[in-house]
Amino acid sequence: MMILPSPQQLRYLLALAELRHFGRAASACAVTQSTLSAGILALERQLDASLLDREVGKRVVFTLLGEEVVRRARVALELLEGISQIAQASREPMTGPVRLGVIPTIGPFILPRLIPLVREWFPQIRLIITEDMTERLIEKIAIGRLDAMLLAMPCICEGLETIPLWRDPFVLALPSNHGLAKLPAVPLEMLTDERMVLLEDGHCLRDQTVDVCRQERNWAGSEPESAHTASSLHTLVRMVGENLGVGLLPRLAVDSGILDGTGVVARPVTGGPAWRTIGLGWRLKSPRTEDFRVLARTLKKLAPSNAEAVLLDEER
Structure with a gap:
């Protein structure tokens, strides 16, 4: 069975893509920097692919595959969150x-x-x-x-x-x-x-x-x-x-x-x-x-x- 990325992993990835800084991304996700780094590393191992280019020093640079994963992760997370929000709104607005x-x-x-x-x-x-x-x-x-x-x-x-x-x-x-x-x-x-x-x-x-x-x-x-x-x-x-x-x-x-x-x-x-x-x-x-x-x-x-x-x- 294929193991799918978790919503939390996608949130970590999107935060890093938006802020391009591990510390600020971790703060935005209300977790420690080590937790966010571990989550993204686990996602890479899970996908068996490198999403970040780690040969460029301290800068946050995504690989071409990483940029595409970020694009799809954004869509996927919006759809996942939308499911719960639409269901809740349909039951009772506000x-x-x-x-x-x-x-x-x-x-x-x-x-x-x-x-x-x-x-x-x-x-x-x-x-x-x-x-x-x-x-x-x-x-x-x-x-x-x-x-x-x-x-x-x-x-x-x-x-x-x-x-x-x-x-x-x-x-x-x-x-x-x-x-x-x-x-x-x-x-x-x-x-x-x-x-x-x-x-x-x-x-x-x-x-x-x-x-x-x-x-x-x-x-x-x-x-x-x-x-x-x-x-x-x-x-x-x-x-x-x-x-x-x-x-x-x-x-x-x-x-x-x-x-x-x-x-x-x-x-x-x-x-x-x-x-x-x-x-x-x-x-x-x-x-x-x-x-x-x-x-x-x-x-x-x-x-x-x-x-x-x-x-x-x-x-x-």
């Missing part, structure tokens, strides 16, 4: 675990309202939350470690189907004694000579901030080297409070009280489109697509009342 990814510039400010909302409307759903950067969350969806994610758009969302939920305007964070704090709203053109505080690389909000500031040709090419860098929105606010610069914050964070007790104030910005769009994304052709569409319609209830004018209609 039930079972939903592994939801959320980015750090959304999670702390929306989860306190999102979790009770889901429990109220879909008591049979069991949310499993993972917070991470956009790119890594998309990778986890691609290899089947997550089902869906809350993301900030626009983004490079290859392989995802997305639904916009609502627009989240940007506001300018600045010390209360800053000259611009006297204005009811700050034109983008007035930021030309201001030192900015940005999030570190990997945060989509960093790229979105740079794009907003480029609208008035304040920055040509990449952002200036003099910009300060923060690892989180809370750190960004503290740096602004210490007069290191000014920064753009999503209204979602400000409405959640991130400025309370910091000596930092927020002002609307004018002079060009200055917002991000909160959206829900999941893998293209997921068997649970209809569930996620229903979930998206419910999550729109989280839009703040002051966002009604820019609330997005998914049918538009």
Whole structure:
């Protein structure tokens, strides 16, 4: 009897193919690196074939056969997972675990309202939350470690189907004694000579901030080297409070009280489109697509009342 690869072996293989790094692939699969390596080695022995080229040093390089096995493994695993998901969805929609990814510039400010909302409307759903950067969350969806994610758009969302939920305007964070704090709203053109505080690389909000500031040709090419860098929105606010610069914050964070007790104030910005769009994304052709569409319609209830004018209609 032919011994077939196990779903877990296929998951290990796909994670390695997506991430090209044993450590990151093991982390994505929630196992140790030695466990993942042993699983792939066992698969090679089982197939009596080399899937990895081990003559190229530490780089992860697949053989031609390995690349073809990866392609077929992706299809096979999607079909296997689809069997259980379709069966469950047919019995009762909106039930079972939903592994939801959320980015750090959304999670702390929306989860306190999102979790009770889901429990109220879909008591049979069991949310499993993972917070991470956009790119890594998309990778986890691609290899089947997550089902869906809350993301900030626009983004490079290859392989995802997305639904916009609502627009989240940007506001300018600045010390209360800053000259611009006297204005009811700050034109983008007035930021030309201001030192900015940005999030570190990997945060989509960093790229979105740079794009907003480029609208008035304040920055040509990449952002200036003099910009300060923060690892989180809370750190960004503290740096602004210490007069290191000014920064753009999503209204979602400000409405959640991130400025309370910091000596930092927020002002609307004018002079060009200055917002991000909160959206829900999941893998293209997921068997649970209809569930996620229903979930998206419910999550729109989280839009703040002051966002009604820019609330997005998914049918538009």
